Amino acid sequence: MxxxxxxxxxxxxxxxxxxxxxxxxxxxxxxxxxxxxxxxxxxxxxxxxxxxxxxxxxxxxxxxxxxxxxxxxxxxxxxxxxxxxxxxxxxxxxxxxxxxxxxxxxxxxxxxxxxxxxxxxxxxxxxxxxxxxxxxxxxxxxxxxxxxxxxxxxxxxxxxxxxxxxxxxxxxxxxxxxxxxxxxxxxxxxxxxxxxxxxxxxxxxxxxxxxxxxxxxxxxxxxxxxxxxxxxxxxxxxxxxxxxxxxxxxxxxxxxxxxxxxxxxxxxxxxxxxxxxxxxSGALVERFAGFHRQSYGGCKVGVGDVLIGASALAADYNGVPKASHIKDKLIEMTHLNETLFSCGLACSYEGVEMPAGNYQIDMLLANVCKQNVTRFPYEIARLAEDIAGGLMVTMPAAQDLADEKIGPIVEKYLAGQCDVPTIDRMRVLRLIENLTLGTAAVGYRTESMHGAGSPQAQRIMIARQSNMEHKKALAKELAGVGKPWDPPKAAAPGGGAGPDDGEKAKGDAE
Amino acid sequence: MTPADTTDPRPVDVVYCGGCNPEIDRGAIAREIEPAGGDKTVLLSGCARACASDHQLVDETAGIIVAGRLVDGVPTAPADIPAAIARRLEE
Known part of the structure; x- marks a missing residue:
């Protein structure tokens, strides 16, 4: 088979x-x-x-x-x-x-x-x-x-x-x-x-x-x-x-x-x-969670592509595709979405071959990926609702549009950009509603928060793998921590090393 | 003592990763193990991304793989890594 x-x-x-x-x-x-x-x-x-x-x-x-x-x-x-x-x-x-x-x-x-x-x-x-x-x-x-x-x-x-x-x-x-x-x-x-x-x-x-x-x-x-x-x-x-x-x-x-x-x-x-x-047991939990946190850098990004596209269409149908703030919001949505994708790819390309011979993602970057997924889809959804406008949640029902008497009224008053049929404008707004508030919001919003582990689970993993001692050592080296201190020489009569003199010295150097 | 014993052993070959995220002191480890000598190569990476060994945690044909706190895939405290390498060099 x-x-x-x-x-x-x-x-x-x-x-x-x-x-x-x-x-x-x-x-x-x-x-x-x-x-x-x-x-x-x-x-x-x-x-x-x-x-x-x-x-x-x-x-x-x-x-x-x-x-x-x-x-x-x-x-x-x-x-x-x-x-x-x-x-x-x-x-x-x-x-x-x-x-x-x-x-x-x-x-x-x-x-x-x-x-x-x-x-x-x-x-x-x-x-x-x-x-x-x-x-x-x-x-x-x-x-x-x-x-x-x-x-x-x-x-x-x-x-x-x-x-x-x-x-x-x-x-x-x-x-x-x-x-x-x-x-x-x-x-x-x-x-x-x-x-x-x-x-x-x-x-x-x-x-x-x-x-x-x-x-x-x-x-x-x-x-x-x-x-x-x-x-x-x-x-x-x-x-x-x-x-x-x-x-x-x-x-x-x-x-x-x-x-x-x-x-x-x-x-x-x-x-x-x-x-x-x-x-x-712990290794199994961590590895499954790591792979699943990588997954969200792909699947949520694909759904994000749909939501960004729907938002751009809504802007077109509302007649505001050239408004600078709309364009900027679409750029921001794209930036957030591609950042998630970058995290999904980064933990993949930094993966390692395990003793069993299979490849595993980089755990730190996979957890960073998922931590971003607990936030960015919410912001993308917020911007989608901003662009869509309130009609997304106040539109009459499909039955109203289909009604012989009320339908033409709905058609007339829900029309947007004149070349676009009202039904298409309604379809796009309903799709945004579906993704941000409806059945698909289960996957795009709350699952982004809690699926593959709630945010705190990732923060624990990030803390474990942050290599903080290395970061401290870098800072110590540059700051000179632990090295003998060479104090400034005593100020000569008529001069000094105070802030004003420092400024003066700088100016002199220039 | 045989003539071969009169010469210093050839230092261990060490291949380093680039060193962008070291969890261990690679230089100190190398200095400690190099005099031991031997035919095996030590692929010494600072973290578990294992760049020195092309992202492999275990590969007996390539040599002894150190990837942060892993020696041939086995979790090892940083202070114990030179000894763990020495044991493998003797195997």
């Missing part, structure tokens, strides 16, 4: 018969549910572009294990160029979907596990790495989507996993059998979970020996017995239930998150990649 078509992906997703709940009801036909379908279309785009020759350089790679052509989302990075192409691929997909396309979490999970399983085996004599490589070939050869599941609900944040009143707030092993383990718990905010063939679970925090039951990593089919999903609400999501494409802003694409519950799920040993080796 080589690269799959979007149609094959849709059929396979249908055949999984996932247990999905949405607004208190089980959804059997989730592939055609109007709230869920746009997020499926985004995922399908990762298949569609991989089949197009003009995007193959970014969307596909050569498996280092089999030598076969695979979707880059299942690839283990083999060079710094691979790391950079990952970021560029993500920008491309952000541009094409204007939303979160969800497949990055699995890619970041496999790349983190690849090196951590190798190092665990070296230290502990386990055989996780070979197990994982077999699983990896299965993902690559079948072009599967894997959900990288890390974030536990975490309960009381001041307590370690084993100290929680309810241990289920962290996924943990409840039983070890000869043929495998049984796990229980949940993973929160799972991007793309209801779009995945497979689930790859990782621990969410660094752990101590007492947390051994919680230091567990494994994979299983997304439809394994005991797994169910509670679909996350998004701002303005019920607009998708209305029979119109205008008011949703982006009718074709969207993102998704879900609460994923593991209700005593059995996992065979061949799919277990960490089980009790608590000292490797």
């Amino acid at each position: 080589g690269l799959k078509t979007p149609e094959q992906f849709l059929q396979e997703l249908t055949d999984l018969h996932l247990n999905i709940y949405l607004m208190g009801q089980k959804v059997d036909d989730y592939v055609n549910h109007p709230i869920i379908r746009p997020s499926i279309n985004s995922m399908a785009m990762t298949y569609e572009l991989a089949l197009q020759p003009e995007y193959a350089d970014l969307m596909t790679a050569t498996s280092h294990i089999t030598g076969r052509t695979i979707n880059r989302f299942t690839h283990i990075h083999q060079s710094r160029e691979d790391l950079a192409k990952k970021v560029k691929m993500q920008r491309l997909l952000g541009q094409k979907t204007g939303s979160c396309f969800q497949r990055c979490v699995g890619m970041d999970a496999i790349n983190a596990l690849y090196s951590v399983t190798y190092e665990t085996d070296k230290a502990r004599g386990t055989d996780y790495h070979e197990r994982f490589k077999k699983y990896l070939v299965y993902l690559q050869d079948n072009d599967l989507v894997a959900d990288g599941a890390m974030t536990d609900p975490k309960g009381d944040r001041s307590l370690a996993p084993h100290e929680q009143a309810d241990p289920d707030v962290f996924v943990h092993v409840v039983e070890k059998r000869a043929d495998g383990i049984v796990v229980r718990g949940a993973k929160a905010h799972q991007t793309g979970a209801c779009n995945s063939h497979e689930v790859i679970v990782m621990p969410t925090v660094a752990m101590r020996p007492e947390d051994a039951d919680f230091a567990v990593s494994f994979s299983c089919p997304a439809n394994a017995e005991g797994i169910y999903y509670i679909y996350g609400r998004q701002s303005c999501d019920t607009r998708k239930l209305e029979d119109n494409t205008l008011d949703v802003g982006n009718a074709r694409f969207g993102g998704q998150e879900a609460l994923m519950v593991f209700d005593d799920v059995f996992v065979p040993w061949e799919n277990v990649y960490l089980c009790g080796e608590t000292e490797f």
Whole structure:
């Protein structure tokens, strides 16, 4: 099996018969549910572009294990160029979907596990790495989507996993059998979970020996017995239930998150990649987070491209494209967006080859990248709203525009630049609303803040890697700290070394 | 004593990175290990970006790789790095 078509992906997703709940009801036909379908279309785009020759350089790679052509989302990075192409691929997909396309979490999970399983085996004599490589070939050869599941609900944040009143707030092993383990718990905010063939679970925090039951990593089919999903609400999501494409802003694409519950799920040993080796839990968390923080330097930039374009169109349709303050705001948006891209590329081009043979991003720069992502999209969104104007949030509904009596009135009074149909002006304003306040704002704003770790998580990593002693040494050297002091000579009679005299001396020199 | 023992050992070959972000004192480490001699090259980078070894943390064919606080990929305190290199030179 080589690269799959979007149609094959849709059929396979249908055949999984996932247990999905949405607004208190089980959804059997989730592939055609109007709230869920746009997020499926985004995922399908990762298949569609991989089949197009003009995007193959970014969307596909050569498996280092089999030598076969695979979707880059299942690839283990083999060079710094691979790391950079990952970021560029993500920008491309952000541009094409204007939303979160969800497949990055699995890619970041496999790349983190690849090196951590190798190092665990070296230290502990386990055989996780070979197990994982077999699983990896299965993902690559079948072009599967894997959900990288890390974030536990975490309960009381001041307590370690084993100290929680309810241990289920962290996924943990409840039983070890000869043929495998049984796990229980949940993973929160799972991007793309209801779009995945497979689930790859990782621990969410660094752990101590007492947390051994919680230091567990494994994979299983997304439809394994005991797994169910509670679909996350998004701002303005019920607009998708209305029979119109205008008011949703982006009718074709969207993102998704879900609460994923593991209700005593059995996992065979061949799919277990960490089980009790608590000292490797932290490394797995840091590496997955590092890769995912790199990801945001691509995906959010692509969505930013769409928002900047929509803002420029809004300015055109409002008749103010030549206003200097509008041009300046578009320049500022572009500057911020390209700065994020620069960070994504920088941490890629400064990546290193790990002992396992795969390439990993520069951790400091990846954290700097994500720290900027917690801020810049908000500023880009603010400027987009500034350019769009208040009509973005006060426009009448699509039903009003379609109404026989009111429609012409809406058409007349919402007209902007005279060559542009009112409907197109409304479409662009709704797209900006979608990205800044609607369903896509989940991905572009709040996910930029908390996805791949909240801002403080990056600041901790930045502090650890800031090499502050080197910076202090540089300053000491230039300031002469610790060197013998040669005090100025005593002032000669009639002269001195005070400020006035200094100025005089300077003037003399000139 | 054989004739070969009467000559000073050839100093260890050290390849430096450019030195823009050193977490360790590369010069001091080199001065400490160079007299040890040996056929292996020490690729000495100041930080984990590992520029001296073309961004590899481990490559036995290239030599001993120091990348900041990593010696052949193993976390090592700066004060222990010369000793860690010396052990590898003897292997």
